[in-house]
Amino acid sequence: MFERMAPLLLRYRWPILCAVTVLALLAAAGIPRLRFDFSPQSLFQGNDPEAEFAKAFNAQFEQEDAAFLIVMEALGPTDVLDRRLLTWQLQLASELNAMPELGRIDAISLIAAPRYGMSALFTGRTVEPAPVLREFPVTAVDEARMREFLALTPLAHAALVSDDLTAAQLTAFLLPEAGDFDTMAEMTARLEKLLAENPPPDGYRVSLSGLPAVRVDIVRNLKRDQALLTPLVAVVFTLLLFAIFRRVAFAVLPMAAVGVGLAWTMGLYGYTGQSFNIISNVLPVLLLVIGVSNCVHIVSRYGMEAVLAHGDREQAAEQTIRHTAAACLLAAGTTAIGFLSLVGGASAVLSAFGVQAAIGLLLLYLSAMLVLAPALAWVRPPGERQAERQAKRGQTDSLGDAAIEAIGYAASRHPYVALLLCGLLVAGSCWSARNLQVDTFVVETYDEDQPTLKLMRLVEEKLVGLSPMQISLTTDDPEAFFRNDTWRRLLQFEDRARAMPGVTLVRSYVDLGEAVYAGSRSEGPFPPATAAGEEALTKRIAWSRSLLPDLAETLHLSAFLTADQRSARVLLRLRDIGAQQTLLLAEKLQADLQKTFPPDGPIRYRITGEAYVKSLLLYRLIRNLLASLAAASVIIFFVIGLLFRSARVGLIAVLPNLTPLVATLGYMGLRDYPLNVSNVIVFSISLGIAVDDTIHFLARFREEIQAGHSRSEAIRLALHGSGRAIVLTSILIIAGISVLLLSEFLPTRRFAELVSITMLAALFGDLLLLPACLSLFWKDPPTDPAADNAPTDEHAKSPDQTD
Numbered sequence: 001m002f003e004r005m006a007p008l009l010l011r012y013r014w015p016i017l018c019a020v021t022v023l024a025l026l027a028a029a030g031i032p033r034l035r036f037d038f039s040p041q042s043l044f045q046g047n048d049p050e051a052e053f054a055k056a057f058n059a060q061f062e063q064e065d066a067a068f069l070i071v072m073e074a075l076g077p078t079d080v081l082d083r084r085l086l087t088w089q090l091q092l093a094s095e096l097n098a099m100p101e102l103g104r105i106d107a108i109s110l111i112a113a114p115r116y117g118m119s120a121l122f123t124g125r126t127v128e129p130a131p132v133l134r135e136f137p138v139t140a141v142d143e144a145r146m147r148e149f150l151a152l153t154p155l156a157h158a159a160l161v162s163d164d165l166t167a168a169q170l171t172a173f174l175l176p177e178a179g180d181f182d183t184m185a186e187m188t189a190r191l192e193k194l195l196a197e198n199p200p201p202d203g204y205r206v207s208l209s210g211l212p213a214v215r216v217d218i219v220r221n222l223k224r225d226q227a228l229l230t231p232l233v234a235v236v237f238t239l240l241l242f243a244i245f246r247r248v249a250f251a252v253l254p255m256a257a258v259g260v261g262l263a264w265t266m267g268l269y270g271y272t273g274q275s276f277n278i279i280s281n282v283l284p285v286l287l288l289v290i291g292v293s294n295c296v297h298i299v300s301r302y303g304m305e306a307v308l309a310h311g312d313r314e315q316a317a318e319q320t321i322r323h324t325a326a327a328c329l330l331a332a333g334t335t336a337i338g339f340l341s342l343v344g345g346a347s348a349v350l351s352a353f354g355v356q357a358a359i360g361l362l363l364l365y366l367s368a369m370l371v372l373a374p375a376l377a378w379v380r381p382p383g384e385r386q387a388e389r390q391a392k393r394g395q396t397d398s399l400g401d402a403a404i405e406a407i408g409y410a411a412s413r414h415p416y417v418a419l420l421l422c423g424l425l426v427a428g429s430c431w432s433a434r435n436l437q438v439d440t441f442v443v444e445t446y447d448e449d450q451p452t453l454k455l456m457r458l459v460e461e462k463l464v465g466l467s468p469m470q471i472s473l474t475t476d477d478p479e480a481f482f483r484n485d486t487w488r489r490l491l492q493f494e495d496r497a498r499a500m501p502g503v504t505l506v507r508s509y510v511d512l513g514e515a516v517y518a519g520s521r522s523e524g525p526f527p528p529a530t531a532a533g534e535e536a537l538t539k540r541i542a543w544s545r546s547l548l549p550d551l552a553e554t555l556h557l558s559a560f561l562t563a564d565q566r567s568a569r570v571l572l573r574l575r576d577i578g579a580q581q582t583l584l585l586a587e588k589l590q591a592d593l594q595k596t597f598p599p600d601g602p603i604r605y606r607i608t609g610e611a612y613v614k615s616l617l618l619y620r621l622i623r624n625l626l627a628s629l630a631a632a633s634v635i636i637f638f639v640i641g642l643l644f645r646s647a648r649v650g651l652i653a654v655l656p657n658l659t660p661l662v663a664t665l666g667y668m669g670l671r672d673y674p675l676n677v678s679n680v681i682v683f684s685i686s687l688g689i690a691v692d693d694t695i696h697f698l699a700r701f702r703e704e705i706q707a708g709h710s711r712s713e714a715i716r717l718a719l720h721g722s723g724r725a726i727v728l729t730s731i732l733i734i735a736g737i738s739v740l741l742l743s744e745f746l747p748t749r750r751f752a753e754l755v756s757i758t759m760l761a762a763l764f765g766d767l768l769l770l771p772a773c774l775s776l777f778w779k780d781p782p783t784d785p786a787a788d789n790a791p792t793d794e795h796a797k798s799p800d801q802t803d
Helices: 002-011 013-028 040-044 049-060 083-097 140-152 181-197 211-245 249-271 280-308 313-345 348-378 384-393 399-413 415-432 451-463 484-498 509-520 534-555 578-596 610-643 647-652 654-671 677-706 711-742 746-777 785-789
Strands: 067-074 102-106 112-116 127-131 167-174 204-209 467-475 503-507 567-574 603-608
Touching (some): 002 013, 002 313, 002 348, 013 249, 013 348, 049 467, 049 603, 067 083, 067 181, 067 211, 083 181, 181 204, 181 211, 204 451, 211 249, 249 280, 280 313, 280 348, 280 677, 280 711, 280 746, 313 348, 313 677, 399 711, 399 746, 415 654, 467 610, 484 503, 484 509, 484 534, 484 567, 484 578, 509 534, 578 603, 610 654, 610 677, 647 677, 654 677, 654 746, 677 711, 677 746, 711 746
Antiparallel strands (some): 102 167, 112 127, 503 567
């Protein structure tokens, strides 16, 4: 197929290039349709029972993460209960209530206390909610009343004001139908404008936070990253290509070919409504890096073929296409397999990223074959002038080429030394990685000094934690939740849960009942419910239960207890303690719940909530990704063996390409990086990229074997013909990926760092381990031994040169 393809590409180059240009322009028109999104939940979407239960549970009650937080900080001597700030809150809440996208608004200024109506004279039971703040602007009397009320019911309003009264928050919940990203972005802009137009009183600072606002902030930074990093990588590559090949044409043509492939890829995703997220944010740069590295192999081969063709550019271009088309296709295919291994991770984001990258790689291969390859003959081959100068001096190789060939050939002559070095590297890496832990954090996207993260830390430390963990309580008996033993046990459980590390808030329907009881009683003090006698507790529960229906809307009782009183929710807010500590906390809660609600009792329980489900699914996701990586490795090496028609070749390729992955694990151990999703996908991606150079080396080695050379001579000639291209592509990949170190996002920078380490280790594998493995495990064909040392003059004088 490739034999016939080469002359056709050259014969019809003008129609092909025109068609390619038109398609690229049409595709580019779809790029503005690309959407940017960041949904933490989508990373863990799938058919997992825990995820499905959490989704149903959130639909039954209230989704706690769909809320904007307006955070108020006291900067001077006055605290957040000062009447000036309370007045400002009331005015702001009035503006927020007029926004149709918002539902419930919570703030200390909106707190209502139970008050008896006229019917209380006859029944003694009917109450109505009355605002604690009764005048606008807030008076000194109202301020004093608010302080007294909060002191009487501290737990009921712990999420709204800090213990030291230096911070408070106003919570604005989005309606379920307003939960899409576009609405979130619009609401974030409107709230930012509202806060800018209505500054707080002197001595206070107000900021916008909450997961919707954070999500929008991440998308804004994603767009800034794309606008900066992709053009910067293109500039860096253009300069490097010019420095390598000393031709403007060979700086422009590869970039044009890759640009066409990227236009096709991004345009396709724009037309099909695909979204970019925190994971796929690196995709354009990644495709650019891989595409340029393949182009380097093509241009380098063209320089070599031009020497063999004695300056005949058409013949050199045709031979280049014939020799590189198959190898580049195999390289693209194996890299695509590495990306497609992410599809097995049961994550919507990772699956989409894997498919997007695999399609992009195939489109980049097409653009290289349809743009760069036909245009080669128009340009003077790289290295032509340098070859002429070297010929005059009697040289056949540059110093760099000679050094690369000498290193690899020495490894083939002393394979056991190379394998010993490999063994030491693997052993050291395994020792360094012995304490690696699977973990992730909610706010690991940013550095600690980033303003968004600082504000989230403030909310976490002084108000409530970022991540909700929830406990589902169900019963078949509607009276069960209001029995003395249940009420007391649940309050005791809450007290123990509040004392557990990482827990900032615990709340349930019993807390609302206790707040109602405290607010409706004029006498006091009274003992806590856990210390009350049976008769006193029975009256207390009955009193609270009788008042709750009249205050249900004010207290948002439906967020904690269903109307049929058969399902209840216990809400816990956690600090960002990481997935590992979250699961340990869940184990402690599970053990406590088992004692609190025995299996033979009327109440059933189940732990759920975003913090728990994400932590649990993280472990399962990483386990699936590692299994998919193992499967992809087997498939890649099987495909290599199949296409080279030798199982031995597939096995030989294993060690040079798996050793870099082990080395990267060791590096992660040295840097104390956890195994999270962003770090684990590095291995799938790096395996696909690293194996590309191995394929080009093996393709050249097979050509030399088929030409009748011995194993030793074929290794030397393969190093001579492809060693320099392998080094150059590794340098280009590292240089391009390193641009990602300028990203706003910590996971993106970690990704760039780990891929660069893997590529350095892969270079070691291709130049040392691969020649050593070929020397040990490849058997010479049964040919005349005298022919082993008789290479043609053309091969002896075919350096992969540049000018």
